[in-house]
Amino acid sequence: MARSPPVLDRSAASSAPPTGMSRFMRRKPVERLVAETGRGSGGELRRTLTMWQLTMISIGATLGTGIFVVLGEAVPDAGPAVTISFVIAGLTALFSALSYAELAGTIPASGSSYSYSYATMGELVAWICGLCLILEYGVSVAAVAVGWGQYLNELLDGTIGVTIPAALSNPPGDGGYFNFPALLVVVLAMAFLMGGARESARVNSIMVVVKIGALLLFCAVAFTGIRAGNYEPFMPLGMAGVSAAGASLFFSYIGFDAASTAGEEAKNPQRDLPRAIMLSLLIVTALYVMVAAVAVGAVPWESFEGSEAALAGVLSDVTGQDFWATILAAGAVVAIASVVLAVLYGQTRILFAMSRDGLVPRVFSKVHPRTGTPRANTFLVSAFCGLLAAAIPLGELANATSIGTLFAFGLVNVAVIVLRRTRPDMPRGFRVPLSPLVPLLGLGFCLYNMLNLPAVTWLVFGLWMAAGLVFYFLYGQRRATLANEPATPPVPSEK
Numbered sequence: 330m331a332r333s334p335p336v337l338d339r340s341a342a343s344s345a346p347p348t349g350m351s352r353f354m355r356r357k358p359v360e361r362l363v364a365e366t367g368r369g370s371g372g373e374l375r376r377t378l379t380m381w382q383l384t385m386i387s388i389g390a391t392l393g394t395g396i397f398v399v400l401g402e403a404v405p406d407a408g409p410a411v412t413i414s415f416v417i418a419g420l421t422a423l424f425s426a427l428s429y430a431e432l433a434g435t436i437p438a439s440g441s442s443y444s445y446s447y448a449t450m451g452e453l454v455a456w457i458c459g460l461c462l463i464l465e466y467g468v469s470v471a472a473v474a475v476g477w478g479q480y481l482n483e484l485l486d487g488t489i490g491v492t493i494p495a496a497l498s499n500p501p502g503d504g505g506y507f508n509f510p511a512l513l514v515v516v517l518a519m520a521f522l523m524g525g526a527r528e529s530a531r532v533n534s535i536m537v538v539v540k541i542g543a544l545l546l547f548c549a550v551a552f553t554g555i556r557a558g559n560y561e562p563f564m565p566l567g568m569a570g571v572s573a574a575g576a577s578l579f580f581s582y583i584g585f586d587a588a589s590t591a592g593e594e595a596k597n598p599q600r601d602l603p604r605a606i607m608l609s610l611l612i613v614t615a616l617y618v619m620v621a622a623v624a625v626g627a628v629p630w631e632s633f634e635g636s637e638a639a640l641a642g643v644l645s646d647v648t649g650q651d652f653w654a655t656i657l658a659a660g661a662v663v664a665i666a667s668v669v670l671a672v673l674y675g676q677t678r679i680l681f682a683m684s685r686d687g688l689v690p691r692v693f694s695k696v697h698p699r700t701g702t703p704r705a706n707t708f709l710v711s712a713f714c715g716l717l718a719a720a721i722p723l724g725e726l727a728n729a730t731s732i733g734t735l736f737a738f739g740l741v742n743v744a745v746i747v748l749r750r751t752r753p754d755m756p757r758g759f760r761v762p763l764s765p766l767v768p769l770l771g772l773g774f775c776l777y778n779m780l781n782l783p784a785v786t787w788l789v790f791g792l793w794m795a796a797g798l799v800f801y802f803l804y805g806q807r808r809a810t811l812a813n814e815p816a817t818p819p820v821p822s823e824k
Contacts, residue, residue: 421774556627688809
C-alpha cells in the first residue's frame with residue numbers, strides 16, 4: 330500500500346512571513362514554549378515548587394478580599410441569595426478551571442493563558458490576553474491591598490485603640506488623600522518575593538493556613554447568631570440582583586489560575602499543575618458558600634450596605650463584643666496579605682514570559698543570578714501596583730479586574746478547543762471532559778458575567794485595550810522575538 334504523504338503541522342512553525350495579517354497571526358510552537366521554560370537574561374528560574382506549594386499559591390491568590398471585603402458590596406444586590414451568586418461565579422470559574430488544568434499540564438509555561446493563546450491563536454490574540462492578565466493580576470493586587478487597610482484599622486482599634494487617620498488610609502475620592510496601608514502591604518510582599526520563589530511559597534503556605542482557620546472560626550462563632558427570618562426575602566431584588574452580584578463576586582475567584590503562572594518553577598508541572606488548580610478551586614468554593622450562608626443568616630442583609638469589613642461587623646453584632654471581631658481582623662490582615670503576595674508573584678511571571686518573547690521591555694525577563702528571581706521586574710510591578718492601590722477606590726478596581734479576568738478565561742476555553750484540533754496527539758496530563766461542550770460552556774459563562782458588569786467598567790476596559798494595542802503596534806510587533814527570526818517551513822508530521 331502506498332504511504333500517504335506527510336501532513337504539514339503548521340502550528341509547529343516558528344514564525345510566519347512578516348507580511349500583511351500574518352505578522353499578527355504568527356504562533357509560537359508548543360515545543361519551543363516548553364523548551365524555553367525557566368530561561369531569562371542573566372540566569373534561570375529554579376524548579377523548587379511542590380504540588381502542595383502550588384495549591385497554596387492558588388488558594389493564597391484567591392481566598393481573601395473577595396470574602397472578607399467584596400461580600401459587603403455584593404449582599405445589598407443579592408440579599409440572602411448571595412450564596413447563589415457565589416455558585417454562579419464558581420461555575421464560571423469551574424468550567425474555565427478545567428480548561429486551565431488541561432493547558433497547564435500541556436504547556437507548563439509562566440505566561441499562563443498568554444502563552445496558551447500564543448501557541449494556539451497567534452501573537453495579536455496573545456497580546457490581548459496579556460493585557461487582560463495585566464489587568465487581572467496587576468489591578469487586583471491594588472484592589473486587594475485597598476481592602477487590607479480596612480482590616481488593619483479594625484485590628485489596631487481592637488488591640489491598642491488607635492486607627493490610621495482616614496486621610497492616610499483612604500484614597501482620593503473615598504474620604505482621604507493617600508492609602509498608606511495599601512502601599513505598605515505591597516512593599517512587604519515585594520520584599521518576600523525578592524528572596525526567592527521557594528522562600529515566598531513557604532511564607533504563603535503559613536498565611537493560607539492562618540486564613541482558613543480564621544474563616545472556620547468565623548463560621549463557628551457566627552453560626553450561634555443565625556435566625557431563620559434573616560433569610561427572608563431570599564431574593565429581594567430578583568434574579569437581576571443575583572446576576573449582578575455574581576458578576577462582581579467573580580472577583581472572589583480571581584487567582585485560582587495563579588498556579589499556572591508558576592509552571593516554570595514547579596518540580597513536576599505536567600502532573601502537579603492540573604491537580605493544584607482543581608483542588609484549590611474546590612476548597613475556595615466550599616469556604617465561600619459556607620461563610621456567605623452563615624453571614625447572611627446571622628445578621629439582616631440590609632446591614633451589609635457600605636461595609637468594607639463585613640465579617641468583622643457580623644461577629645460584633647452577633648456576640649455584642651469586639652474580641653471575636655479583633656481575632657477575625659487579625660486573620661484577615663494575614664489572609665489579604667497572602668493574596669497580595671501570591672497575585673504579585675503571578676503578575677511578575679506573566680510579564681517575564683511576555684518580555685522573553687520581546688513584546689515588553691527585556692528588563693522584565695532579567696533574572697538575578699543569586700536568588701533566581703526577576704528582581705527588577707518585581708520592583709517595577711510592585712511600585713506600579715502600590716501607587717495604584719494608594720490612589721484608587723476598591724469598587725472600581727474590583728470591577729476592572731473582573732472584566733479583564735473573564736476575557737482571559739474566555740480565551741483559555743477557546744485555546745483548549747483550538748489545540749485539540751491542531752495538535753490532537755499531544756500528551757496531556759489532564760483532559761477536559763466532554764470537550765468541546767465544557768469549554769464552550771465556560772466561554773458562555775464568561776460572556777454572561779461580562780454582560781452583567783456596569784457600563785463604566787466596559788468603558789475602562791475599552792480604554793485599557795486601546796492603549797495596549799497602540800503599544801503593541803508601536804513597540805511589541807516590531808520587537809517580538811518571532812518577528813526578528815527568519816521564517817521556517819512547517820514541520821512535516823506523520824498522520
